[in-house]
Amino acid sequence: MTDTTASPTLTPVDRARRFLAAEARWSWLEIVFWIVAFALAFGFRSNHLLFAEIAILALFAVSLDLILGYAGIVSLGHAAFFGLGAYTVGIMARSGWGDPLTGLVAAAVTAGILGFVTSFLVLRGTDLTRLMITLGVASLLHETANKLDWLTGGADGLQGMMVGPVLGRFSFDLYGTTAYVYALSVLFVVVLGLRVLVHSPFGHTLRAIRDNPLRARAIGIPVARRLIAAYTLAAMIAGIAGALLAQTSGFASLDVLEFHRSADVMLVLVIGGSGRLYGGILGAIVFRLAQDGIATLTPQYWQFWIGLGLVALVLAGRDRLETAGRRLVARALPWLAAKETTR
Amino acid sequence: MTLALETRGLMKSFGGLIATNDVSLQLPKGARHALIGPNGAGKTTLINLLTGVLTPTSGEILLDGRDIGSLGVEQRVRLGLTRTFQINQLFGDLTPIETVALAVSERQGRGGDWWRRVGTKGAVLDELVEVLDRFDLTDRMTEQTRLLPYGKQRLLEIAVALATRPRVLLLDEPAAGVPEGEREEILEAVADLPKDVTVVLIEHDMDLVFRFAESISVLVAGAVLTEGTVEQIKSDPRVKAVYLGESEA
Ligand SMILES: Nc1ncnc2c1ncn2[C@@H]1O[C@H](COP(=O)(O)OP(=O)(O)OP(=O)(O)O)[C@@H](O)[C@H]1O
Ligand SMILES: [Mg+2]
Numbered sequence: 001m002t003d004t005t006a007s008p009t010l011t012p013v014d015r016a017r018r019f020l021a022a023e024a025r026w027s028w029l030e031i032v033f034w035i036v037a038f039a040l041a042f043g044f045r046s047n048h049l050l051f052a053e054i055a056i057l058a059l060f061a062v063s064l065d066l067i068l069g070y071a072g073i074v075s076l077g078h079a080a081f082f083g084l085g086a087y088t089v090g091i092m093a094r095s096g097w098g099d100p101l102t103g104l105v106a107a108a109v110t111a112g113i114l115g116f117v118t119s120f121l122v123l124r125g126t127d128l129t130r131l132m133i134t135l136g137v138a139s140l141l142h143e144t145a146n147k148l149d150w151l152t153g154g155a156d157g158l159q160g161m162m163v164g165p166v167l168g169r170f171s172f173d174l175y176g177t178t179a180y181v182y183a184l185s186v187l188f189v190v191v192l193g194l195r196v197l198v199h200s201p202f203g204h205t206l207r208a209i210r211d212n213p214l215r216a217r218a219i220g221i222p223v224a225r226r227l228i229a230a231y232t233l234a235a236m237i238a239g240i241a242g243a244l245l246a247q248t249s250g251f252a253s254l255d256v257l258e259f260h261r262s263a264d265v266m267l268v269l270v271i272g273g274s275g276r277l278y279g280g281i282l283g284a285i286v287f288r289l290a291q292d293g294i295a296t297l298t299p300q301y302w303q304f305w306i307g308l309g310l311v312a313l314v315l316a317g318r319d320r321l322e323t324a325g326r327r328l329v330a331r332a333l334p335w336l337a338a339k340e341t342t343r
Numbered sequence: 344m345t346l347a348l349e350t351r352g353l354m355k356s357f358g359g360l361i362a363t364n365d366v367s368l369q370l371p372k373g374a375r376h377a378l379i380g381p382n383g384a385g386k387t388t389l390i391n392l393l394t395g396v397l398t399p400t401s402g403e404i405l406l407d408g409r410d411i412g413s414l415g416v417e418q419r420v421r422l423g424l425t426r427t428f429q430i431n432q433l434f435g436d437l438t439p440i441e442t443v444a445l446a447v448s449e450r451q452g453r454g455g456d457w458w459r460r461v462g463t464k465g466a467v468l469d470e471l472v473e474v475l476d477r478f479d480l481t482d483r484m485t486e487q488t489r490l491l492p493y494g495k496q497r498l499l500e501i502a503v504a505l506a507t508r509p510r511v512l513l514l515d516e517p518a519a520g521v522p523e524g525e526r527e528e529i530l531e532a533v534a535d536l537p538k539d540v541t542v543v544l545i546e547h548d549m550d551l552v553f554r555f556a557e558s559i560s561v562l563v564a565g566a567v568l569t570e571g572t573v574e575q576i577k578s579d580p581r582v583k584a585v586y587l588g589e590s591e592a
Contacts, residue, residue: 201449
């Protein structure tokens with residue numbers, strides 16, 4: 001981190017104020033990103049369903065980032081909340097309550113309750129026990145949904161969801177334009193909120209807990225309370241993401257609770273980077289587009305190639321991969337190398 | 344007068360090893376007390392017991408006359424009992440200003456605020472800079488902590504503890520690992536701590552201890568060998584024996 005605020009004429013208080021304000025300021029990259037994302041609603045119509053999927057995956061990843069990247073809680077069962085949110089709106093829509101927005105609220109509540117209750121299980125323990133516990137909770141929920149087929153449709157999935165128009169006006173269309181704008185808007189609102197949160201005292205305490213829980217407690221931070229709050233909030237957001245998927249696809253099945261969802265969203269964060277809010281979004285875009293791209297090139301082995309790429313990413317570490325990539329490019333293009341060294 | 348900090352018959356055993364053996368301390372408000380003893384004497388263990396990181400096997404701990412034995416670490420901090428660590432325990436990804444801000448927000452009961460940016464509440468910034476300035480950290484307060492030189496990190500260890508506004512501050516070898524040339528700065532910072540704060544200093548350097556402390560407890564094998572004023576400890580042959588024995592070994 002370079003300190004651009006250093007200046008002999010400024011008092012330390014001014015420097016402190018500027019530094020803290022700069023941390024939370026909007027970057028132009030962010031602004032451009034949102035403008036482009038919303039502008040995409042006016043073109044590329046045939047891709048809107050895919051875009052909607054990406055926005056939903058991004059939301060799911062952002063929610064995992066809150067606990068993994070900020071609070072340092074690893075989870076292999078984040079799909080529990082995603083799936084619960086999906087089934088919540090699914091069951092509501094089948095029973096005649098098809099309004100999307102109130103559905104999202106309901107999904108946030110049910111997933112939040114599950115998050116709150118299970119947060120006590122992940123409070124203590126090592127990364128490994130946390131992985132096992134979150135995995136266990138998710139498979140328990142999967143099994144429950146499977147058994148309660150009168151409610152969930154079991155292995156066949158929930159049939160007959162009637163999802164109403166968003167805000168009573170915008171019906172879901174075949175191209176997925178409504179789905180995309182709806183999902184993107186929800187993502188935008190959540191990111192707006194989280195932007196505030198991660199730069200707040202609360203957000204900073206999460207980072208402190210991730211860095212050093214021992215010290216966090218030693219300066220008076222109620223670690224358990226903060227982790228419970230973060231875990232519950234992340235569960236709510238994951239529930240909303242699951243609800244969005246069910247609403248935009250008009251369907252919910254056991255697939256929303258499958259292990260691969262928890263694993264995928266973890267990989268999305270590995271790709272995009274954790275603890276930086278936009279990492280989940282970037283990761284979701286790369287992951288989903290790579291999935292699509294590789295699938296068209298080599299239909300049989302796309303999972304293998306994605307897996308290989310991820311193994312490389314994890315083993316080498318993102319930073320080293322970035323450096324290695326830059327060096328590789330630099331060697332291939334001598335003029336670029338010259339530029340690198342003069343920088 | 345009630346004591347700032349008192350322990351009564353504090354015991355801690357790890358399996359067969361008795362790390363703290365019947366320790367009873369009495370520290371009046373504003374005391375400058377040193378805790379000395381050879382390696383493995385149980386000094387850090389005693390701090391861990393006082394602050395609630397470890398649960399004593401038996402015995403009582405009183406802060407301002409109040410039994411705090413059943414309270415958690417963070418509750419004791421809120422009541423005014425804060426410690427530093429022998430081995431740096433900082434937030435590597437955060438900056439010093441953010442680190443100190445954490446302690447201040449928490450002390451003000453605003454650590455859970457999620458709707459406002461850090462440093463946007465009243466006079467907080469002034470206080471943050473004041474604390475950092477006391478430890479000569481303002482120049483580098485916006486750099487990531489992990490990038491700071493070791494000596495600066497040692498200072499931040501104390502700064503963040505002081506930002507909790509403790510009544511009793513426990514310093515576990517604040518100059519540990521600091522090269523000779525930089526020790527003086529840390530010692531001065533320790534000597535300049537506010538007079539109303541009760542300070543317990545763990546330190547191996549005897550010159551430093553004799554300069555700083557008004558009273559000293561000597562811990563050997565978990566138990567208090569002796570305690571008294573600097574003069575008493577200086578002339579105590581048993582203390583000499585412990586330290587001579589150690590340096591010969
Ligand atoms: N968690 C623990 N489990 C088992 N034994 C421990 C534990 N913590 C400390 N001990 C033991 O208790 C004894 C006292 O250790 P402690 O760290 O308190 O010593 P110290 O006086 O701080 O030493 P130093 O000057 O080296 O820092 C040592 O023998 C140590 O091995
Ligand atoms: Mg020690």
